[in-house]
Amino acid sequence: MFATVGKDLVFRFRVGPILLALNPVTLGTAGGLLLIIVGLALWIRRGIPKDPEDTPPRRVVLLLTFLEFVENQVLGGMAKGLRRSLLPLIATLFIYVLSCNLSSILPIPGMAAPTQDLNVTLGLALLVYLLTHIYGIRTKGGLRHVKSYLEPIPVMLPMNLIGDMGRTISHGFRLFGNILGGAIMLAVTFPILVDLSLRFRWILGILLILLGLGMAAVFRRWGNRRAFHMAAGVATGVAILLVAHVWLPLLWATPLVLVLGTVAGFVLNGFFGVFAGVIQALVFTLLAASYIQVAAE
Amino acid sequence: MGPELVQGLKYLAAGICMGIGAIGPALGEGRIGASALESMARQPEMANTLLRNMIIADAIAETTGIYSLLVSIMILFVV
Numbered sequence: 001m002f003a004t005v006g007k008d009l010v011f012r013f014r015v016g017p018i019l020l021a022l023n024p025v026t027l028g029t030a031g032g033l034l035l036i037i038v039g040l041a042l043w044i045r046r047g048i049p050k051d052p053e054d055t056p057p058r059r060v061v062l063l064l065t066f067l068e069f070v071e072n073q074v075l076g077g078m079a080k081g082l083r084r085s086l087l088p089l090i091a092t093l094f095i096y097v098l099s100c101n102l103s104s105i106l107p108i109p110g111m112a113a114p115t116q117d118l119n120v121t122l123g124l125a126l127l128v129y130l131l132t133h134i135y136g137i138r139t140k141g142g143l144r145h146v147k148s149y150l151e152p153i154p155v156m157l158p159m160n161l162i163g164d165m166g167r168t169i170s171h172g173f174r175l176f177g178n179i180l181g182g183a184i185m186l187a188v189t190f191p192i193l194v195d196l197s198l199r200f201r202w203i204l205g206i207l208l209i210l211l212g213l214g215m216a217a218v219f220r221r222w223g224n225r226r227a228f229h230m231a232a233g234v235a236t237g238v239a240i241l242l243v244a245h246v247w248l249p250l251l252w253a254t255p256l257v258l259v260l261g262t263v264a265g266f267v268l269n270g271f272f273g274v275f276a277g278v279i280q281a282l283v284f285t286l287l288a289a290s291y292i293q294v295a296a297e
Numbered sequence: 298m299g300p301e302l303v304q305g306l307k308y309l310a311a312g313i314c315m316g317i318g319a320i321g322p323a324l325g326e327g328r329i330g331a332s333a334l335e336s337m338a339r340q341p342e343m344a345n346t347l348l349r350n351m352i353i354a355d356a357i358a359e360t361t362g363i364y365s366l367l368v369s370i371m372i373l374f375v376v
Binding site for chain 2 (some may be wrong): 073077174184279280
């Protein structure tokens with residue numbers, strides 16, 4: 001089952017006393033997304049006009065709209081200076097986490113979102129943890145930043161340290177758990193739906209039998225020579241019934257599975273992939289911004 | 298204990314863990330959503346700020362649920 005969650009293919013090797021593990025799916029997807037994002041960024045940057053009076057091309061306006069959304073929605077409650085210095089970082093984090101989450105819906109075999117890997121999410125959470133210290137020291141100075149761990153009374157120092165650790169761990173685990181949970185729900189639900197549609201294909205057979213009987217009734221009403229048409233209609237109905245009973249289950253199984261699978265995949269990927277992915281990316285960046293804000297103010 | 302019994306108990310444990318672990322976040326998120334909606338109805342001009350804070354509070358209330366999900370996954374697939 002882990003094949004669909006991208007956890008089965010891990011290379012383990014030893015460098016001296018350290019045991020290392022590499023997941024090529026995670027590395028490849030994350031690296032590919034990184035290249036795509038950097039390429040897009042360079043392409044958009046090339047579109048910025050030299051003269052600020054010129055009308056910028058559409059891609060620049062799109063990026064500006066997105067940055068305005070991040071500045072107002074995600075960084076809304078901050079002081080102006082902090083907001084401006086955080087904007088590029090938080091926007092980049094949002095784009096990266098969002099594209100990582102959404103990459104799980106791409107129809108590529110063996111594809112798994114990089115955020116289904118704890119190493120990626122915990123790495124991002126550690127990056128945010130490091131940044132809280134950097135911003136704390138930059139805005140408050142080193143001494144006051146260290147002193148903030150002794151507040152409200154110096155006895156609270158271990159509590160503050162444990163709180164920091166738990167905050168960072170839950171920050172990483174939240175994204176990981178949400179995305180992995182969605183992927184597991186998809187992996188579990190999808191085969192069940194396909195299996196159900198295979199098992200209940202007789203519903204389609206019954207529908208076809210009803211169609212045959214209805215045709216028989218129609219023939220009977222239309223006919224001048226009643227007896228002949230009735231016989232023809234009943235014969236058609238029985239023929240369709242027989243065909244539906246014997247042949248059509250085999251014949252109709254594949255298209256039925258295809259249709260139901262497409263609908264189920266659309267709905268499930270829409271909810272667990274797109275909706276949960278966008279919400280979790282937003283939550284991740286919102287929490288990152290508020291952690292940094294708490295440290296910096 | 299036979300391996301089948303152990304396997305069955307694992308499923309049971311994962312189900313209980315996830316089921317009980319989901320109660321707390323569900324109640325908490327329900328409260329958060331209810332009060333956020335109430336405040337938005339009272340002050341529609343604050344809706345954006347309230348929505349942002351609601352999502353943050355939801356995410357924090359969800360943490361224990363995510364932990365129980367991870368413990369269930371570990372019971373099922375890792376242990």
